[in-house]
Amino acid sequence: MSVSTNMKAFPAATEPAKYAIQTITTADLKDALRLGWEDFKAVPTHAFLLALIYPVLGLMLARTVLGYSILPLLFPLAAGFALLGPFAALGFYDLSRRREQGETPTASHALGVLRSPSIGAMLFFGVALLVLFLVWLAAAQSIYTATFGYAPASSFPDFFQRVLTTSEGHRLIVLGCGIGFLFALVALCVSVVSFPLMLDRHAGAMDAMLTSVRAVVQNPVPMAAWGLIVAVLLVAGTIPFFLGLTVVIPVLGHATWHLYRKVIKPAATSYEPPPQQKARRYAADFPASLFSWGRRDR
Numbered sequence: 001m002s003v004s005t006n007m008k009a010f011p012a013a014t015e016p017a018k019y020a021i022q023t024i025t026t027a028d029l030k031d032a033l034r035l036g037w038e039d040f041k042a043v044p045t046h047a048f049l050l051a052l053i054y055p056v057l058g059l060m061l062a063r064t065v066l067g068y069s070i071l072p073l074l075f076p077l078a079a080g081f082a083l084l085g086p087f088a089a090l091g092f093y094d095l096s097r098r099r100e101q102g103e104t105p106t107a108s109h110a111l112g113v114l115r116s117p118s119i120g121a122m123l124f125f126g127v128a129l130l131v132l133f134l135v136w137l138a139a140a141q142s143i144y145t146a147t148f149g150y151a152p153a154s155s156f157p158d159f160f161q162r163v164l165t166t167s168e169g170h171r172l173i174v175l176g177c178g179i180g181f182l183f184a185l186v187a188l189c190v191s192v193v194s195f196p197l198m199l200d201r202h203a204g205a206m207d208a209m210l211t212s213v214r215a216v217v218q219n220p221v222p223m224a225a226w227g228l229i230v231a232v233l234l235v236a237g238t239i240p241f242f243l244g245l246t247v248v249i250p251v252l253g254h255a256t257w258h259l260y261r262k263v264i265k266p267a268a269t270s271y272e273p274p275p276q277q278k279a280r281r282y283a284a285d286f287p288a289s290l291f292s293w294g295r296r297d298r
Helices: 003-009 026-042 044-051 053-064 071-088 090-100 107-115 119-148 156-165 167-191 194-201 205-218 220-237 245-263
Strands: none
Touching (some): 026 044, 026 220, 026 245, 071 194, 090 107, 090 194, 107 119, 119 167, 119 205, 167 220
């Protein structure tokens, strides 16, 4: 086998990364949150209209598991929004993108993300995050059952007394938070800039995921801080009855767009072909040269 054939078989070893990663600091996180808040204030009506579906979604999920004792899954449901958040904020990325371009965003612009050339990749990635979310809920339920058995808590005080004052409850907290951290870490690594990249540069799902992982590897401390910020705000947004998410989801969505702008190096300027050289014309060609459209060499 020739050397050229071997090189074709392993193009990743010789080709540079498609999307360049920039190094950021925690100051960039603060600036991204500030810009996200500015975007939210600029288009609060549209943000609220879009965000209303997320508290409803949370209540529906809570009602779905009510028959299996909702109390053990309250915290996993709240924390699980960190897994779905990157996909849930698609519309807000587009609002921020359009404001960045000097436009005045409208609700139709936010929903216009559904017409993006990369909508297939974004939907595929969104389904993958939903599966991760459901696996997390199943894992949380299994941990609770393994710790306390199948007997449901009779009331809120009974549940909190079990969790906070018994050795089994302390073990549940440590184990649940540890496994939940692993789920959140996976979601952060594969999605921190994936959806904005697919929206902005029409990247494929795999390219976006790998670029997101590279961004986390190159900026471990800022990305860890960003994950903590997202988790704290999302959990706070579930109080009361998930209604706080009507503010938290839009602000984080807008801020994630600005974080993406700081992490991913902008695309190079569009290519302009060099000016074509005019062919020489000779006096002997006159008057045929006046009718260049009929020449054979064109």
